[in-house]
Amino acid sequence: MQEKILILDFGSQFTQLIARRVRELNIYCEIHPFNHVPEVDSTVKGIILSGSPYSVRQDDAPNFDFKKFHKTLPLLGVCYGAQHIAHNNGGEVMKSSTREYGRANLHYIDQENKLFKNIPLESQVWMSHADTIARVGDDFEIIASTDTVKVAAYHIKGTETFGIQFHPEVTHSIDGKQLLQNFLVDICGCSQDWTPDSFIESTIANLKEKLGDDKVVLGLSGGVDSSVAAVLLHHAIGKNLHCIFVDNGLLRKDEYQSVLDSYQHMGLNIKGVDAKSRFYDALAGISDPEKKRKAIGRVFIEVFDDEAHQVTDVKWLGQGTIYPDVIESVSVKGPSATIKSHHNVGGLPDFMKLKVVEPLNTLFKDEVRRVGKALGIDPNILGRHPFPGPGLAIRILGDVTPEKVQILQEADAIYINNLRSYGVYDKVWQAGAIFLPVQSVGVMGDERTYENVICLRAVESLDGMTADWCHLPYDLLAKISNDIINNVKGINRVVYDISSKPPATIEWE
Structure with a gap:
């Protein structure tokens, strides 16, 4: 049977990222809502409790009975997960005097603790919380602190239960992958055989x-x-x-x-x-x-x-x-x-x-x-860029006709072929041309034209949830524009979209 780690989701925007980091260590994991925990059998090697937009001090705060597991299975609470365990085990969670968000450094680390093996003093971590753990229970030991966060990490004595106030899953936490490996391999005993x-x-x-x-x-x-x-x-x-x-x-x-x-x-x-x-x-x-x-x-x-x-x-x-x-x-x-x-x-x-x-x-x-x-x-x-199921229909703003499809196909082919020949196709997460419902005045030869506009879109992203526009070289954009205008009848203007997601989406429709 495939061994696994359970990740309990309390609504954090980073929950999927925790899972991706676990998978990168060749360890299988599953995400489940905190209120729909599956049967915990011998294949479960440990449990990670995610962050949350909620505060543990709210009446409707997500709640999980971790005490059923924390003396039999390794547990790691991340941010809200850490606060939840502390709050329900003799500790106190209070609103932070200032919102603790962004980079911080661990100026104290208990390097004898297994969770912090091979993590150096002053390691940079990423904080993102409005509450803080003001006091821990009698059976807790503090194993990491920053200048402003005394309880940056803790361990419950006599158990394999840990809590951390920072997010090891984001790249801003420089040694976050090492910490996760320490928990998953050294503490949970995962074999890293999921390839x-x-x-x-x-x-x-x-x-x-x-x-x-x-x-x-x-x-x-x-x-x-x-x-x-x-x-x-x-x-x-x-x-x-x-x-x-x-x-x-x-x-x-x-x-x-x-x-x-x-x-x-x-x-x-x-x-x-x-x-x-x-x-x-x-x-x-x-x-x-x-x-x-x-x-x-x-x-x-x-x-x-x-x-x-x-x-x-x-x-x-x-x-x-x-x-x-x-x-x-x-x-x-x-x-x-x-x-x-x-x-x-x-x-x-x-x-x-x-x-x-x-x-x-x-x-x-x-x-x-x-x-x-x-x-x-x-x-x-x-290596193909993501392409929407409705295809070019949602890259043609307005009504769709065979004539518009043909124009867009020709312009798009010139665009994509230029990205390939310039050697940047694989560096772009998604690219495509958009047919705008706009006509503009142009001059071709000695004649004025009143023709259509093509917009070029190219973004960088990891998963499509967020994206930034690609800074394509000006000479490449100039060549693409010239090639489209000179070779695609019905187009006399090319523009480039420099919007990020959010607030804009990757596709225009």
Whole structure:
């Protein structure tokens, strides 16, 4: 059985980051809401309590009965988690006289304590809390302090329970990874054997057992997640996996054929479906972004259902769902408020009567790429920038027509090809061209023009939750602009988006 660490989420913005840091140490972990703790069996090696926007002094503060575990399992409370343990174990938590936020240094460390092994005095840490632990219980020992925070870390004597007021999961805590390794390896005894190869081996074995001789149908998008999910399923059930790749007419230039060819070279049992006209008809005259998304989702389901019914005796729907999607659906506060419908088409409706299999639903995006690399998947697919499920429809502001799609495809192809030839494509997290519903005056030759505007967008990000605009070289931007204006009929102006996320989103719609 796979050993694991449980991370209990009290609503912190950093909870997923804790999990990523644990996974980077080749240790499997799961995030669960503090009020939905799973059964703790022999595979659980320790528990981490996350931070929280709440104060332990509030009447409605999240509460977890840690005393059931803290004498039998290692516990690490981070920020709110540390305050929660102290508050409920003879200590006192008070509002800080000044908000403790940002960089600090540990001017006292008990270097005999296992949690701080190989962490030097004055190590920089990152604080982010409005409350502070003013007093600890009699059985606590203080094991780290800063100039302003006496109880920066503590240990409950006679147990493997620890609390820290800082965030080891953020890069600003210079020795945070070392501290987590000390807790996970030296204190919890984790073996660090959770690797892409071990994941592939166990996942394929589980899929074979789960699916047997059943048939699975899966919709491919050309993206990383669905591609890796397809290859894992292919290794498990071979030709019983039926992949469907729908051309919605909203893909990048020549992408449908090139991706289809890549999949066929990978040995997948795949069928390409040209459904461009159905999508264009459904989008005719629609300008509202949410209505465009819903129209695309509806037609995709109709097309997918038509094709799936041509495969007899299908029992399963394969999906490329990844771990952040799962976490979001069971988060402490429920799914985040809808800013806009998710870029990727979600689950299919109940009328299809299919069970769902999701081979990647325990992985983060970077882990999916590592698994894909271990599976030998084409680097062009693994390194592909994220691309929204509705495709170019949400990069065409306003109504969508085949003519606008063609213009945007040509401009986008010039943009992306220039990024590749300049050697910066892999340094950009996501890039794309946007067709603006704006016409401007220009001059070409001796004639005035009144034509369309293309906006270029390129961002740097780790996970898409936040992003900053890329500082592309001016000479590259100049060449892209000239190439687009000179070669794409209907465009006479190119602009560059220098907005970060937040407040702007990566996509314009």
